[in-house]
Amino acid sequence: MGTIALEGLEFFAYHGFYEEEQKIGNRYQIDIQIITDFTEAAEKDKLKATVNYGDVYKIIAEVMKEPAKLLEHIAQKVINQVRYKYPEIESVEVFVSKFNPPIGGVCTRAKVSLKG
Numbered sequence: 001m002g003t004i005a006l007e008g009l010e011f012f013a014y015h016g017f018y019e020e021e022q023k024i025g026n027r028y029q030i031d032i033q034i035i036t037d038f039t040e041a042a043e044k045d046k047l048k049a050t051v052n053y054g055d056v057y058k059i060i061a062e063v064m065k066e067p068a069k070l071l072e073h074i075a076q077k078v079i080n081q082v083r084y085k086y087p088e089i090e091s092v093e094v095f096v097s098k099f100n101p102p103i104g105g106v107c108t109r110a111k112v113s114l115k116g
Contacts, residue, residue: 004053007070009057011030011060013026013064014026014068015024015067016069016098030064030096032049034086036050065082071112074096075113083116094113095111098110
């Protein structure tokens with residue numbers, strides 16, 4: 001087993017519980033870690049034997065285009081789509097961050113993680 005990770009993927013999107021958040025938009029960061037067996041890919045140097053980073057990025061970019069109220073929902077949608085594309089993976093952990101969340105005070109970012 002090994003870990004494949006993409007870190008610091010940034011998007012501008014229109015998520016949020018409050019209506020104004022969905023109109024104004026905000027910056028988001030996604031980090032993802034995928035645990036899978038890539039022995040064949042490592043030994044035979046074949047992309048089809050592992051998880052394609054480009055595919056994972058496209059999945060996340062598509063999820064980020066669809067407005068959602070909660071960061072937890074975004075994380076679950078990413079997990080579901082990655083598992084659909086790569087059913088053989090052992091686990092996926094997704095971290096979703098919203099920069100400058102509207103909490104009434106100073107906060108660099110709100111962050112959730114979900115493993116599935």
